[in-house]
Amino acid sequence: MTQHQARCLILACGNTLRGDDGVGPWLAEWAEERFRAQADVCVISRQQWTPELSEEIAHSASVLFIDCSADSAPGVVRLFPVEPAADTLGLATHHLGAPELLALGRELYDSLPSNALLLTIGSGSTELGEAFSDPVKTALHNACSLLEKTVLRLLNGEETANQFLV
Amino acid sequence: MTQTITIDPVTRLEGHGKITIQLNGQGEVEDAHFHVTQVRGFERFSQGRPFYEMPSLMARICGICPVSHLIASAKACEAIMSVRIPHTAAQLRRMLNMAQMVQSHALSFFYLSSPDLLLGMESDPAKRNIFGVAAAKPELGLAGIGLRRFGQHIIELLGNKRIHPGWVVPGGVTEPLSQAKRDEILAMLPEAYANVKMALAAYKQIADRFQQEISVFANFPSNYLGLINEDESIEFTDGALRLIDPQGKIIEDGITANRFTEAIGEAVEPFTYTKFVYYKPLGYPEGSYRVGPLARLNIVKSMGTPLAEKEFAEFKQLAQGPVESSFFYHHARLVEALYGIEKIEQILTDPLILDKQVRATAGVNRLDGAGQIEAPRGTLSHHYKVDENGLITWANLVVATGHNNNAMNKGVLQAAKSYVKDGKFTPGALNRIEAVIRTFDPCLSCSTHAFGQMPLAVSLLSADGEVVDQVIR
Numbered sequence: 176m177t178q179h180q181a182r183c184l185i186l187a188c189g190n191t192l193r194g195d196d197g198v199g200p201w202l203a204e205w206a207e208e209r210f211r212a213q214a215d216v217c218v219i220s221r222q223q224w225t226p227e228l229s230e231e232i233a234h235s236a237s238v239l240f241i242d243c244s245a246d247s248a249p250g251v252v253r254l255f256p257v258e259p260a261a262d263t264l265g266l267a268t269h270h271l272g273a274p275e276l277l278a279l280g281r282e283l284y285d286s287l288p289s290n291a292l293l294l295t296i297g298s299g300s301t302e303l304g305e306a307f308s309d310p311v312k313t314a315l316h317n318a319c320s321l322l323e324k325t326v327l328r329l330l331n332g333e334e335t336a337n338q339f340l341v
Numbered sequence: 342m343t344q345t346i347t348i349d350p351v352t353r354l355e356g357h358g359k360i361t362i363q364l365n366g367q368g369e370v371e372d373a374h375f376h377v378t379q380v381r382g383f384e385r386f387s388q389g390r391p392f393y394e395m396p397s398l399m400a401r402i403c404g405i406c407p408v409s410h411l412i413a414s415a416k417a418c419e420a421i422m423s424v425r426i427p428h429t430a431a432q433l434r435r436m437l438n439m440a441q442m443v444q445s446h447a448l449s450f451f452y453l454s455s456p457d458l459l460l461g462m463e464s465d466p467a468k469r470n471i472f473g474v475a476a477a478k479p480e481l482g483l484a485g486i487g488l489r490r491f492g493q494h495i496i497e498l499l500g501n502k503r504i505h506p507g508w509v510v511p512g513g514v515t516e517p518l519s520q521a522k523r524d525e526i527l528a529m530l531p532e533a534y535a536n537v538k539m540a541l542a543a544y545k546q547i548a549d550r551f552q553q554e555i556s557v558f559a560n561f562p563s564n565y566l567g568l569i570n571e572d573e574s575i576e577f578t579d580g581a582l583r584l585i586d587p588q589g590k591i592i593e594d595g596i597t598a599n600r601f602t603e604a605i606g607e608a609v610e611p612f613t614y615t616k617f618v619y620y621k622p623l624g625y626p627e628g629s630y631r632v633g634p635l636a637r638l639n640i641v642k643s644m645g646t647p648l649a650e651k652e653f654a655e656f657k658q659l660a661q662g663p664v665e666s667s668f669f670y671h672h673a674r675l676v677e678a679l680y681g682i683e684k685i686e687q688i689l690t691d692p693l694i695l696d697k698q699v700r701a702t703a704g705v706n707r708l709d710g711a712g713q714i715e716a717p718r719g720t721l722s723h724h725y726k727v728d729e730n731g732l733i734t735w736a737n738l739v740v741a742t743g744h745n746n747n748a749m750n751k752g753v754l755q756a757a758k759s760y761v762k763d764g765k766f767t768p769g770a771l772n773r774i775e776a777v778i779r780t781f782d783p784c785l786s787c788s789t790h791a792f793g794q795m796p797l798a799v800s801l802l803s804a805d806g807e808v809v810d811q812v813i814r
Binding site: 226227229230275278279282283 | 452471472475476479482483486489490493
């Protein structure tokens with residue numbers, strides 16, 4: 176089966192038909208192009224994160240999750256470490272968050288990436304449509320820059336997750 | 342005073358719904374309904390679109406079984422074009438359909454139902470999920486993930502996308518299979534076989550513990566409908582429909598797609614947006630029936646592949662005639678998953694499978710066309726009418742959850758009568774009532790074509806309609 180052994184896995188989530196929710200796939204496409212020459216970077220973009228992704232995550236040295244966020248102000252780009260979920264009550268089986276995927280990977284494969292980070296972009300609108308809101312459009316440059324910097328640092332493998340806090 | 346119990350939302354389903362249970366003055370269950378409460382409008386907003394856009398448009402109905410809608414839609418378009426697709430294209434589509442069936446059945450069994458089966462109906466709800474399965478039976482958690490990945494990866498290899506692949510088009514498929522892709526799929530088969538065999542063994546080991554559930558999980562005589570080949574073996578992509586009665590006697594055979602609307606009707610009820618599909622000559626609701634894995638194994642005489650045939654023979658030992666309890670949908674689903682893997686292997690060894698001729702072309706040659714296939718959950722029909730320019734003027738989709746709607750409602754009532762006593766849920770009742778619905782593996786977003794999220798609830802209503810208890814998750 177296709178099992179990625181990436182040094183850095185970029186895992187994006189979002190629906191390109193729901194406005195700013197599509198920013199994850201957009202950034203994944205950007206990363207695919209930017210890191211095309213690097214075989215140790217693997218980019219996966221999905222409409223939603225499902226349990227089977229736990230295998231790729233568990234077998235990667237580091238993982239950078241990318242998603243839009245309804246909790247942040249529109250256009251605000253954040254980067255923070257992610258820990259495996261401790262509580263799985265009310266867990267959805269079709270869509271998992273980054274902490275649940277890490278926990279499932281640890282449970283099934285007894286393995287965790289040494290660094291797991293989540294990059295989020297605050298959404299302005301997730302109404303039907305393929306265009307981003309103005310705050311997200313403005314934030315794209317910063318998001319790409321942070322994504323690039325983070326992946327390069329993860330590939331160096333010298334730093335711990337806490338040092339990535341933004 | 343009568344009362345009503347509401348379960349809202351019903352969990353671990355494809356989509357979301359609500360159950361209400363009506364009690365009489367003595368606190369006994371009088372009636373129960375399974376509601377799907379939101380509506381979509383795919384039939385309406387496809388009007389005016391060119392017919393050749395329909396497969397990719399219809400695939401958007403569902404993220405779980407887009408392949409079913411793609412193929413049924415393409416077949417309806419081919420009826421409008423009056424073309425017969427090349428042999429290789431038909432085989433490749435059949436393989437795509439099998440891949441989707443395997444991944445969908447894996448999702449239903451491992452992700453949605455195995456927490457109940459492996460951990461118990463009354464186990465801690467906090468652990469009754471895929472994490473709990475992974476902790477208790479890691480080898481089964483891995484098998485589930487492996488089997489789902491197997492199906493999804495084949496879809497991705499053939500269609501270049503895991504969800505909503507655009508490879509199936511009216512007239513065939515857009516590109517042939519490469520040698521490299523064939524070899525990659527062949528290399529995946531041993532692990533897929535091992536995973537499904539492990540699931541079958543695990544299911545058989547635990548099924549006996551659920552005798553009480555087997556007895557009340559939609560366990561009643563009904564008619565059954567599904568596609569069948571001329572040799573009476575199971576069929577998912579071509580063939581014609583067979584309807585049998587509760588004793589297994591054929592009511593009607595050879596219902597082709599263009600005769601579907603002669604034989605099959607749709608009724609509506611005020612409590613749900615999902616239609617109630619029935620066999621017209623018997624009327625509604627007497628003409629109701631079940632579709633999907635249980636129905637398919639009840640209507641066929643053989644599976645047509647060696648390993649599945651052996652499992653099928655064992656499955657048929659469960660009853661003298663048709664197997665009635667919907668609990669056995671789980672068993673049938675695993676037999677079908679095994680069949681799907683065998684069928685994929687058979688197709689890959691077809692000497693013409695790498696042939697480059699995979700698409701027929703034509704314009705509008707008929708103003709009316711219908712296509713039918715077996716989706717993982719049961720029979721799916723697409724029927725379109727077009728004008729002389731090929732623009733859709735009318736569309737109707739009849740999906741598996743609609744076919745099963747009457748049986749699901751009867752099943753909820755049967756289970757509620759067993760698990761609601763003196764106006765209250767007995768321990769584990771809520772999950773068991775939900776689990777009845779899960780046996781059918783309904784796809785609610787498909788069934789109503791509703792937009793947005795669909796959470797499901799259970800309400801307990803008094804005789805005068807007052808909500809006396811409600812569970813919303």
